[in-house]
Amino acid sequence: MERLLGKIEGEMPGPLVICVAALHGNEQVGLHAFRNVYSAIKNHQIKFSGKLVGLAGNLKAIESNRRYIDYDLNRVWDDQSIAALLDPEKPPQAEDEEFLELRSMIEAESQGDYSLKVLADLHATSSDKGNFIVVPEGESGHPVIQSIRLPVVVDLDKYLRGTLLAHYYTRGFVSFAFEGGIIGTGDVYQLHTSGLWEILDKAGSIRHHDHEQEDHYARLLEEVSASLPTRVKAIYRHRIRVGDGFKMLPGFHNFQPVYKGQQLALDHNGALVSPHDGLVFMPLYQPEGEDGFFIVKEMGREEG
Numbered sequence: 001m002e003r004l005l006g007k008i009e010g011e012m013p014g015p016l017v018i019c020v021a022a023l024h025g026n027e028q029v030g031l032h033a034f035r036n037v038y039s040a041i042k043n044h045q046i047k048f049s050g051k052l053v054g055l056a057g058n059l060k061a062i063e064s065n066r067r068y069i070d071y072d073l074n075r076v077w078d079d080q081s082i083a084a085l086l087d088p089e090k091p092p093q094a095e096d097e098e099f100l101e102l103r104s105m106i107e108a109e110s111q112g113d114y115s116l117k118v119l120a121d122l123h124a125t126s127s128d129k130g131n132f133i134v135v136p137e138g139e140s141g142h143p144v145i146q147s148i149r150l151p152v153v154v155d156l157d158k159y160l161r162g163t164l165l166a167h168y169y170t171r172g173f174v175s176f177a178f179e180g181g182i183i184g185t186g187d188v189y190q191l192h193t194s195g196l197w198e199i200l201d202k203a204g205s206i207r208h209h210d211h212e213q214e215d216h217y218a219r220l221l222e223e224v225s226a227s228l229p230t231r232v233k234a235i236y237r238h239r240i241r242v243g244d245g246f247k248m249l250p251g252f253h254n255f256q257p258v259y260k261g262q263q264l265a266l267d268h269n270g271a272l273v274s275p276h277d278g279l280v281f282m283p284l285y286q287p288e289g290e291d292g293f294f295i296v297k298e299m300g301r302e303e304g
């Protein structure tokens, strides 16, 4: 499989939109969603402004259908991790090459003048109702983010170091993670496809209604988000240590209300309870990952 999933360079100037899919190798639906949107633009000769680039994230992990091989490719984009990775003394690991190639391709494609630079990082989660956008705090009101209509999660960067989205946010991109739902289901494909059309429309790459089914996609996004909060803020993370036998209790989904003291999971030390009243977020139902669960709090529209 090639890292470049597709590239469109419009005749008119406009925004740069980069989509990264399967930065976690087992979250492959974004690859198909990108190809779907890409080929629709090509096949229907939709007028395009600026540039669209699709990139596969972790090729080796995609091949083995795993989140990662040696380390999480979405936790190494901070200066300290990058310096460690470039240290010639460091024993080579599977993701080193993935990181270097992905970074150099993004950097090569970002050269030039664009009205706006957007980086959409497509993910899927292992728990139900996993449809949301993760953004840096300062960006949550951006029209491109708002156009996706899904719940917006801020302050997750206080707990997660070295994400791709944080790296490119500091380099002038409107940069966000787009979580489409449960890994490997048709819903993820539909949501990512719908969201990508909305992003391209709002960024100014295509004109409204230049593509088929615009109304269908907009309605789908509205329906999905109707029962979900608009904006939440992360207030707690349970971090998993190697060998502690973390196990989430069954049946939790994203944005499910929980109360202070309620048991959510267990490990070798016993019961793990929520330290706050709030909503449980990203409960972990897969073997790989360092974050057991988060607690988020719904924000009023007046906040931040």
Ligand SMILES: [Zn+2]
Residues within 6 Å of the ligand: 024, 027, 123, 124
């Ligand atoms: Zn992911």
